[in-house]
Amino acid sequence: MKNIIKRYFKPAAILSVLLITVISSCKKDEYYNDGGKANPVFNGNIMQYLESNDKFDTIAQIVKLAGMEDVFKNEKITFFAPTDEVIRQTIGLVNTDIADLSGRLNQYLYSSGRDTIQKLSDIQPQIWRKFLSRYIYKGVHKLKDYPQIDFGLRELYPGSFYYTYDGEVSNIGVVYNSVNGVSYVGYRQLALSYLFDPSDPSNITTAAVASSDIQPSNGVVHVLAVTIREKIGDVPTDLNANFFGFSLEFWNDVALSR
Template structure:
């Protein structure tokens, strides 16, 4: 009788363990607000420690020649997961095929200056946590526009915290950080590309990391702009 009971319990335990493991992995990209904020290592070391999420991103940092920035400087980094980079490169290759041109098979074929210019839009000097940013309301930008910040590459990006509603009370719910791309500086509150943060306030030893939600983002914000920059700069041969 005991043996039969154990046989019934074991599958349930295995399923529970599997679900728990999946939740641990998924919560990193979704808005659970549950994670250990401190990391005993630099931002670059933090990214390298999570290859399932950031292996391609780490390669881009290397190709861009920005390893020292992530290793030695004090920065705030809105980390785009590797899947967002893959989506933009895939769009680039679709464009190249339509043009009858060779596709990109290695990240190194895209020139370092393109990677650096694009990656720099996610990097800001100094350490800034969610509490340091102003309120953002994407439906009422005139009242709550967030704020413009100079990125590492000196492009102005908009950053703000969305206050969600709760129990019918406006702005009483959980708060979510957003990084926004401004397509037209003459109309800074129009057509913003708003990217939500899934995990905020991760604290390595040389700054702060906010992980962007991968489903909502293509690397470079405006994929057509990224493609234009790559093609204009010239694609290097695969060998």
């Protein structure tokens, strides 16, 4: 809880408090979240981090179904983590007596006469791996390790291209947000754009990072935001980022396998 400076404090005392606050806020290499300092280090590997957080219960199951548990436990990786909400929006609810048809995949399967997804293991492991790998990168990369990107001035600040774990291509960069119309003076925010066709860099789906630089023992986790509007900060987001794999390609692959 924030301290409240009572109105009867002497001006000198108030000035002292303000100076301490300013000096503290200027310290480099600190981790802040919503204005409050937080510890980015997790005492365990990335798999243990996912299993310990109820936002990633389903994602942790998918890692196991994809046969990538060892990667998340032992390899040095950077994981742009979608939350369980992404799976719900992609498929609908599972592990219920009657599959929820609000997800586009289950609605499509039902309308085309195919069996809906009742449990995550109904989907083939190779499909889980194909789309999960789009969020994984070899090596450890914090926000400070990525170049600047300006989506309105990409010829000057283009971010950079990176290979996903299984060799597909994404663009990753740090957006320097504007404040009151002044460019690049605001907070810094990671943006991940998946490229569907490397020969056409404009054919992308972009997701904003909600929390960056979470540090388990074997890598870094950047948590992706669920997109509810066209922009998050200065990041122009795409509603397709709410679907697992950044598009409806996932449910097309599942439907063909049913």
